[in-house]
Amino acid sequence: MNLTDRVVVITGGAGGIGAALARRFAAEGAAAVVVADLDAGAARAVAAGVGPVARAVGMDVTDEEQVRTLVADTEQRYGRIDLFCANAGVSTGGGVEVDDAGWDRAWRVNVLSHVYAARAVLPAMLARGGGHLLMTCSAAGVLTAVGDAAYTATKHAAVGFAEWLAITYRDQGIRVSALCPQGVDTPMLADGLAAGHLGARVIAASGAVLTPDEVADSVIAGLAEERFLILPHPEVAAYARRRA
Ligand code: NAD
Numbered sequence: 535m536n537l538t539d540r541v542v543v544i545t546g547g548a549g550g551i552g553a554a555l556a557r558r559f560a561a562e563g564a565a566a567v568v569v570a571d572l573d574a575g576a577a578r579a580v581a582a583g584v585g586p587v588a589r590a591v592g593m594d595v596t597d598e599e600q601v602r603t604l605v606a607d608t609e610q611r612y613g614r615i616d617l618f619c620a621n622a623g624v625s626t627g628g629g630v631e632v633d634d635a636g637w638d639r640a641w642r643v644n645v646l647s648h649v650y651a652a653r654a655v656l657p658a659m660l661a662r663g664g665g666h667l668l669m670t671c672s673a674a675g676v677l678t679a680v681g682d683a684a685y686t687a688t689k690h691a692a693v694g695f696a697e698w699l700a701i702t703y704r705d706q707g708i709r710v711s712a713l714c715p716q717g718v719d720t721p722m723l724a725d726g727l728a729a730g731h732l733g734a735r736v737i738a739a740s741g742a743v744l745t746p747d748e749v750a751d752s753v754i755a756g757l758a759e760e761r762f763l764i765l766p767h768p769e770v771a772a773y774a775r776r777r778a
Pocket of ligand 1: 545546547548549550551552570571572573593594595596621622623624625643670671672673674714715716717718719720721722723
């Protein structure tokens with residue numbers, strides 16, 4: 535996929551990776567970039583920085599009705615959605631001691647929201663015979679996030695769901711990619727460090743933390759090649775090749 539004249543939606547669009555994707559998609563010539571986030575004010579600030587093609591929407595990806603409304607409003611306003619980036623995500627930190635509320639939150643934001651996104655966008659994409667879903671998963675979906683059990687389990691589920699979608703709909707023009715970064719310099723990593731999470735400390739000490747713009751570079755390359763797994767960190771890509 536090339537981004538020229540595309541209509542793109544990014545959830546978690548006000549976060550580190552989401553904002554970098556929004557800026558990059560606009561720079562690549564997207565016709566519309568919808569920046570959707572729980573933090574409506576931050577989404578407005580990102581959209582203002584991206585420019586006139588961007589539109590901010592405050593919404594919660596764990597509420598299916600709000601996901602449906604986001605998709606329906608975008609399709610009505612711009613005629614279609616070419617690329618939907620299910621990018622919002624959360625990390626709880628911690629192991630088996632994380633309580634049910636923490637596991638539930640990780641499941642709802644990291645996995646169930648991807649199901650809601652697919653349910654909402656697939657009908658129009660299938661009717662048009664094409665579309666692309668980019669699911670932001672994590673390297674924690676193909677290997678283990680030290681010290682973060684719920685993140686590892688839910689990101690594995692997210693990669694599994696994305697692969698199921700890719701295989702099920704590939705003959706109907708639907709492309710699906712699973713973006714799997716390992717450590718990226720964003721508020722999520724900073725918050726994990728501030729909370730003393732083991733996983734965030736290990737990542738920060740690894741010397742392999744990428745900038746969100748470097749992740750956006752990998753996404754552009756991955757979309758152009760219609761790659762399923764987009765692995766911005768070379769060492770994760772090497773591991774995945776060995777495992778395969
Ligand atoms: P971030 O915290 O900067 O951004 C996440 C964004 O998601 C925030 O703006 C937040 O408001 C939004 N969000 C959270 N819950 C939401 C909800 N219910 N509805 C709508 N929006 C919601 O983090 P980031 O690093 O940019 O993370 C983006 C994605 O990348 C996540 O899926 C994350 O798991 C994944 N990821 C991040 C890293 C990393 O090291 N930063 C590594 C691998 C994967």
